[in-house]
Amino acid sequence: MMKTSEIKELTKKEILERIQLEDETLTRLNLNHAVSPLDNPMKIQVARRNIARLKTVLRQRELNENQK
Template sequence: MNMKTSEIKELTTKEIVERIDTEKENLVRLRLNHAVSPLDNPLKLKDTKKNIARLKTVLRQRELSENQN
């Protein structure tokens, strides 16, 4: 599932942290499955990593804006 940045910004900080954990677990599972037998769509690995990066970016932006206040 590919998330847009606008969708991520609507989530609460707690939801973002939970989503990061879920996506990381999903990535590990995908990598293990891919090592055993090739995935039907290997781009899922790339999409999952990008989702994690988007989530972390929004989380970091929130941390920085809180520190400025």
């Protein structure tokens, strides 16, 4: 799980790459879970929350740039 403070240190490009990577992970987890139950289904929730954190920080930066 990524902390918000860790995400804020990343560049915009790194955040976009992380979002893509987490999205692929989430898709894979969901497909695997549909076929046979995962031994730890909380991984799906963690991946979704990581994506949300990344998108939130990205959006905050966009809003800050627009205000300046």
